[in-house]
Amino acid sequence: RKEVEQDPGPFNVPEGATVAFNCTYSNSASQSFFWYRQDCRKEPKLLMSVYSSGNEDGRFTAQLNRASQYISLLIRDSKLSDSATYLCVVNHNAGNMLTFGGGTRLMVKP
Amino acid sequence: GAVVSQHPSRVICKSGTSVKIECRSLDFQATTMFWYRQFPKQSLMLMATSNEGSKATYEQGVEKDKFLINHASLTLSTLTVTSAHPEDSSFYICSAGVGLAIPGVQYFGPGTRLTVL
Numbered sequence: 227r228k229e230v231e232q233d234p235g236p237f238n239v240p241e242g243a244t245v246a247f248n249c250t251y252s253n254s255a256s257q258s259f260f261w262y263r264q265d266c267r268k269e270p271k272l273l274m275s276v277y278s279s280g281n282e283d284g285r286f287t288a289q290l291n292r293a294s295q296y297i298s299l300l301i302r303d304s305k306l307s308d309s310a311t312y313l314c315v316v317n318h319n320a321g322n323m324l325t326f327g328g329g330t331r332l333m334v335k336p
Numbered sequence: 337g338a339v340v341s342q343h344p345s346r347v348i349c350k351s352g353t354s355v356k357i358e359c360r361s362l363d364f365q366a367t368t369m370f371w372y373r374q375f376p377k378q379s380l381m382l383m384a385t386s387n388e389g390s391k392a393t394y395e396q397g398v399e400k401d402k403f404l405i406n407h408a409s410l411t412l413s414t415l416t417v418t419s420a421h422p423e424d425s426s427f428y429i430c431s432a433g434v435g436l437a438i439p440g441v442q443y444f445g446p447g448t449r450l451t452v453l
Contacts, residue, residue: 258440269429269444270380313379317440323370324442328379 229253230327232314238333243304247330249297249314258317259290261299263310264329270313273299304334339363340432342445349420350453356416357448359430365410366432370442371403374427386413420452 232249239245251259259276274281276288276297287300297314314327339362349355359369368387372380384405386392392405404416417424427449431442 260440267427267447267449269447271444272441275441323382323385324440325382326380 228328229325230314230316232327232330234328234330236331236333238335239304240335241304241306243334244300244302245304245332246301247299247312247314247332249299249327251295251297251314251316251325253316253318253325254295256295256316256318259288259297260315260317260324261286261288261297262313262315262326264313265310270326273312301332304332306334306336308332309334338434338443340366340430340443340445342430342448344448345446346449346451348451348453351421352419354416354418355420355450356414357428357430357450359413359415359432359445361411361432361443364432364434364443366413366434366443367410368433369407369413370431370433371405371413371415372429372431374429374447380429383415417450420450422452425450425452 230251261273262270263273264270274283276290278290280289285302289298311329311331313329316325341360343358370385371383373383374380382395383398384392384394386405386407388407388410394400407413427447429447431444433442
């Protein structure tokens with residue numbers, strides 16, 4: 227079983243739609259959680275951290291369920307520019323090592 | 337802030353040659369640098385972790401004699417792919433962390449696309 231699992235997609239949605247991605251992680255000792263965005267042939271960029279209480283940044287909402295070892299990302303009012311691969315990322319030690327999920331590809335269409 | 341550069345951005349080389357990739361943290365000191373490899377339509381796979389002044393820690397299955405990592409200062413790490421072969425063609429990305437100051441956060445370089453003919 228992979229340490230961090232995501233549905234690879236692609237998710238094809240129209241502009242303005244709401245879309246949700248899920249991610250599960252296997253290491254119950256995981257400490258920090260993130261969503262990164264990666265555009266085609268580019269490096270990953272941090273989208274947002276994920277906190278136990280849930281957090282929102284504009285159109286993006288992230289949730290963490292430690293009991294179920296599950297993380298989600300909700301994107302409201304999708305824009306064409308949201309088209310990218312979204313990577314669920316977990317840190318399970320006190321340092322900086324990250325484990326990446328396989329990514330979920332989102333295509334927003336006009 | 338927190339900018340990481342990589343050089344070169346793209347390299348094409350003949351089989352059997354060695355290629356050096358540089359990773360620099362431009363406006364901060366990185367306690368740890370990471371090297372990843374990404375094949376098409378796959379996620380990032382960690383190759384090795386390096387701390388300034390010490391030997392790199394390689395992930396299982398990564399040959400340390402083939403992928404030489406040098407971390408000479410808090411702002412520079414290099415990855416040398418020795419005797420490159422076509423199967424080494426990939427997107428190589430470095431990242432830098434600032435340790436406990438911001439645990440779990442890494443700043444990524446723009447990547448180096450290596451093509452071995």
